[in-house]
Amino acid sequence: MSVPEPGARWRDAAPEFLAEREGQIRRLGRQVTELQFGRSSMVTVLGEPGTGRSALIRATVARAREAGLLAVLARCSPAEADLRYGVVSQITSGLAGTGYLAFARRLWVEDQPAETLIPALCGEFVALARNHPLLIALDDAQWADEESKAWLAAMTHRLRGVPILLVQARALGEGEGGTTGSATEPGPVPHSVIHVPPLRERGVRQVILSRYTGPVDGAFVTAATEATGGSPAALLAVLDHFAHASLSPVARYVPVLLERAAEVSGDRVAESLSRLPADALALLRVMAVCENGLGFDLLTSLASPKTMFPEQALSVLVRLGLVTDGEDPRPVSPLIAEMALAGMDVGERQALATRSVELGYRAVIPEDRLARLLLNARPVGAEWVVDLLRRVARRRRLHDDHEGAAALLVRALREPVGGEQRQRLLIELAMTEVGHSPATSDRRFQQVLLNSGPEVPVAVLVRAADLLNSRGDASATYRAVATAYARREGDAADVGSLAAIGWLAQNDCTSDPVLPVPSFPDPPDRSGDPVQAGIAAWMLAVRGERMSRARELARTAFQLKGEDQPFGPRIYAAKTLFFADEVAEAVIGLDEVLADARRCGARVPAALALIQRSRCEMRRGNLGQAMGDFEAARAELPLTSWHPRVVPYFVAMEARLHLAGQSVEKAEQVLAQELPSGADQGAAWGTLLYARAKVRMELADPEAALRDINECGRLVLARGWTNPAVLSWRSVAVAAHSACGNTEAARQLAMETVERAREWGAPSTLGLAHLGASRVLSGAEATSELERAVRILRDSVSRDSYARASAELIMASGEHPGALSLLEEATRKIPMPSGGLTEKVVEERAPTPNETRHLLTVQEERIAGLAAAGRSNAYIASILSVSVRTVELRLTGIYRKLAVTSRNELAPLLAPAPRNMGD
16 A cells, blocks of 8 residues: 655545536537527537536536526436336426426326327427426437437427527437537537547646645656546546545656556446446457457357347447447457456357357458457367468568567467478467567577477478577577487488588587587588588688689579578578679579568568678678668667677678768767677677777777777687688788787788688789788888789779779879879779879770679669579569569660660670789
């Protein structure tokens, strides 16, 4: 119980207070004044239950009586809805109590026909009103009995010339036409409709201040408005509780407010339910179980009323505000549905839900609605159930309703499914849960790997292992794959694919405190299996070995096509092609991965494909496209849904994009953000250290940069990643050593970088290595390294690197004999800064394939690459999210720019140029 506090000063009693009802009170007052002058009219007051309709009616009657008018109030209720002339009886009794004895006697006989009784009753009221202007008010008029409604309708046609004011208060949706503040004349006298909306914050504050004498917090007022829905009745019930407990209306008691408001709402619903006839309650329960899965006609076949017509039962529910009105009635709120079902045990609910499923299936209702019915039903055991739930779940995933899709797949697993089908369901469910419950998603993938019997194909295990590893928990992947591999080793031809996934996880776990055993064999580099080929390509790439063979293996990996195939090997194959300067080909492969991943709702590989595509575009100098792909990757899956080992990769990538855009401060801010525990355990930590070192070099802090880059190198080398194309940490270390005065260390690292880059052979990697070496050398050695850098980078995909190398050579050229030709080449390919050196005019020659690409925009280059690879216009349109017509128009423009007539002529122009590796 709350402890009373000294500041809680509540009034013991307060008169009925009509907050925010000034306009309604004025309009009703004008009608009373008109009655005083002998003019008749009708008013309908509309509002939700609890908004103060009854208070307005009572205030109007009191005002009429104060003015000396004859006024009577009748309250209708569901309990008297079947009592003949019950409302008329209340009115006559009320008038008798005022001293008008003519209404004290019984004016009708039970069996008297309405054709004679109603005119007689109307005559009595008209006669009375001619001598005494009369106000007749009906509260909750929607509950009036049918005979009284007939009398009221007859009275409306006898009002002209007779001073009678008829005021009815009805539930919203039960009133007559008209808009707030307007008056219409559907009958013989003016008819006004007055709406009573919920209270806004101003009105809620007024009500609180009418009961409380101290200060009121604005936060409390806001919370009270939301919690009570602006209902004065609910608000007053909450304030009664606060007064009894001596609590002040301040922000720290908002939790008490919310709790009490929920109790009040429940009490009001419970009261309404207690007044329901049995047939209406049965209909409401069917609606609650079926959750709008069946139309009204089918609902009534499940709960056919015994003493009422279905329309009558529905009318009762609508008038009580429990069910929406219209063609598709349903409970107004989840609370109403929950409380209506409280009196049913679980078995009854499930039996009713199962009957609704059977009925819906026979009636061929839409699949989405049938799936909703299945959620509450017992297992059906029919083959169509699982297929239907999977189809609907897939559609929900495509519309980003991942939690709804997960609920359907959980329900599908309750059906009697086993073996391969069950494991595939678990994989689908895990993919669906990764955004809102990533830890649960990982456990499901592990369940597939650890609990699958020999009847489950190894391909299913490979898919689970691939998706588990993609989110980043390398340790869990290693343990689960090692167990599955040990059980299947030698039993299946494709168990090598499982081992290949395990090798990836093992490689990332290299620096973990305790490395699990046993180790996996390296993927064979001659394997024809696309899964093993993609990972073997990556293995060769990180070690900087046999670039041509790595390219072949990467291309083999892209034979994996379709949403049911592993994604990781294709993404690693695209990375390999990226390191080998086959950027356009890598982008095409990533586009295919992205399309397949999005079709099946695999958000993790979709995000990984996007972020790798971002790297490709950054390499090509398309910074805007790179930023767009990075943001799309972040939107695909929140950073909080990734394993901590992967988070540094996203942070580092964002920082590098800002660096590429010359935004050093933004890059520094990105790197300063707090990272989750365990972020420093994986290979991605090295990429963050690399980005941090580059930023610190930009901020002229080479000592700090050297510490970061040395640790980065240690982590990279521990995993056997010696290729400068993977992470050019040595180049940053060279610059840091040089800035710190460690000239010899810088020189040795620079030469080592060149040697490693030469072993790999990619032009951009080797050219950058020569460029880095030129910065720690002097004189002719430096110029010679710059010349090599420009010559090698000339036909590389790294436009920015070529531009930087050319600019540095121009500034350092002097009278060096080879500088002029290189300068001429540079001015052909990159624009000179305004006010800089004069561009030299050179004779025209046939463009190289790399220069051909420079004629095209980013999107044109993408379309040309896909077309040259044999992709159809429809496929290209789906990948790039444009229309087929747009693709056709773009291709026409591309043909014109490149002076070709068909896509068959594109391939030679877009092929890599012959590469001169220099000395």
